Amino acid sequence: MSFEGVINKKGASGLYNKETSSDNVFGLIAGAVAVSGADNFSLSKVYKFLQLKDAEAIGITANYDNTNKVLLHYHIDAFFRLNPNGELFLYGVAQSTTMKDMCDKTKGHIVSLVKSEIAERRIRGIGVVRNPSTPYSPIITNGINKDVVDAVPKAQEVINDLFSESIYLDNIVIEGRDLDTSISAVKDLRTLDAPQVSVTILQDPDIAAKKAEYAKTAAVGTILASIGVRKVSESIGSVQIEDYPQQFQGRSDFPLGSGDSFLKVALSNGTKGSSLTLAEQQLLTERAYIYGGSFEGYAGIFLNDSPTCADANNDFSYIENTRVWNKAARFVRAVLIPKVRSKIAYDADDNVEPLLVQNWINLVENRLQLMVSSEDITDSDFSIEEAEKNKPVKTKLKVSLYGIAREIENELILQ
Numbered sequence: 001m002s003f004e005g006v007i008n009k010k011g012a013s014g015l016y017n018k019e020t021s022s023d024n025v026f027g028l029i030a031g032a033v034a035v036s037g038a039d040n041f042s043l044s045k046v047y048k049f050l051q052l053k054d055a056e057a058i059g060i061t062a063n064y065d066n067t068n069k070v071l072l073h074y075h076i077d078a079f080f081r082l083n084p085n086g087e088l089f090l091y092g093v094a095q096s097t098t099m100k101d102m103c104d105k106t107k108g109h110i111v112s113l114v115k116s117e118i119a120e121r122r123i124r125g126i127g128v129v130r131n132p133s134t135p136y137s138p139i140i141t142n143g144i145n146k147d148v149v150d151a152v153p154k155a156q157e158v159i160n161d162l163f164s165e166s167i168y169l170d171n172i173v174i175e176g177r178d179l180d181t182s183i184s185a186v187k188d189l190r191t192l193d194a195p196q197v198s199v200t201i202l203q204d205p206d207i208a209a210k211k212a213e214y215a216k217t218a219a220v221g222t223i224l225a226s227i228g229v230r231k232v233s234e235s236i237g238s239v240q241i242e243d244y245p246q247q248f249q250g251r252s253d254f255p256l257g258s259g260d261s262f263l264k265v266a267l268s269n270g271t272k273g274s275s276l277t278l279a280e281q282q283l284l285t286e287r288a289y290i291y292g293g294s295f296e297g298y299a300g301i302f303l304n305d306s307p308t309c310a311d312a313n314n315d316f317s318y319i320e321n322t323r324v325w326n327k328a329a330r331f332v333r334a335v336l337i338p339k340v341r342s343k344i345a346y347d348a349d350d351n352v353e354p355l356l357v358q359n360w361i362n363l364v365e366n367r368l369q370l371m372v373s374s375e376d377i378t379d380s381d382f383s384i385e386e387a388e389k390n391k392p393v394k395t396k397l398k399v400s401l402y403g404i405a406r407e408i409e410n411e412l413i414l415q
Contacts, residue, residue, distance in 0.1 A: 028091070079228075099128050124169065144178060188287040324371075
């Protein structure tokens with residue numbers, strides 16, 4: 001023994017570890033070219049990346065993009081540049097594969113990614129990137145590549161199928177490539193009834209200018225990062241974020257640009273963001289396109305909002321609403337599964353014993369307090385609605401959402 005008394009030891013806090021929840025786990029399906037070599041990137045195989053170097057280690061480098069005239073390293077780089085604490089799973093397909101087929105449940109690409117052993121069904125959102133081989137001649141209908149519009153319902157169908165298996169995929173982001181120059185003619189995506197699918201026409205013009213093959217592409221990796229870096233309750237259009245990664249600590253906002261990325265912004269038809277009229281901006285937002293722009297007199301590029309391809313009155317017309325619902329659904333499912341086929345006590349009038357009811361309520365509410373404390377929701381209310389003998393127990397969970405200040409109208413008065 002000595003007179004040290006109390007000994008402090010440095011423990012592993014996990015300060016720089018990846019996030020323990022799965023809110024920040026994403027997938028990317030993209031047209032690609034295999035890299036020769038046994039341990040290098042191949043198609044139809046799922047790869048897990050925790051950092052850009054993981055992708056580069058299997059041959060997906062900046063030179064890979066340049067040589068193959070694709071954007072794959074670019075999207076992965078963008079994901080980790082803005083979202084260094086995220087996880088990304090990549091699934092490459094042949095360049096001849098359309099986005100419609102990438103999303104088609106009968107083709108199995110998304111299912112293979114989500115259900116892969118390495119992904120462990122933890123993926124929350126997926127990006128879809130075309131990367132066609134050249135020459136490529138898109139069919140333009142309703143002001144955008146027909147393949148984009150065709151992919152949207154297919155994406156929702158596969159999400160619905162996974163949902164039926166209790167696999168809750170929050171969102172699929174489609175590359176809105178080949179936007180027509182006539183913005184007024186673009187398809188109204190709100191009419192497509194796909195509340196868990198979004199289309200982005202965001203473009204970094206400096207990337208688009210590097211090769212003719214890049215001219216009509218959209219920045220899907222940036223959108224995935226913008227979702228993952230935020231809490232499930234935040235809009236990806238927010239100027240600030242609530243939890244800044246270590247590299248961005250001390251910032252008062254969170255623009256898309258850093259280094260030489262997004263010094264300017266454009267649409268996937270090459271139109272500069274600075275040239276869009278207010279009416280054109282409003283039209284694109286109303287028709288549910290995700291794009292970038294800047295506020296007059298304020299530096300930085302930001303996203304317009306988080307719309308999905310669903311009617312504006314749909315409860316899930318914004319990405320954050322589905323993220324919150326799905327997270328709550330996963331929580332309540334995890335809590336109640338141990339109660340499946342358990343005994344239920346009834347009183348003489350065949351009413352469920354109050355102690356049992358309160359026990360279930362406490363279990364769910366205590367778990368949902370994690371979402372309240374992390375500011376995913378403001379409140380929750382769980383109840384047992386029906387519990388007849390030998391019939392399914394029917395419960396109800398209500399969660400209260402945060403509102404989003406999508407615009408601010410200020411009245412300034414001189415006195």
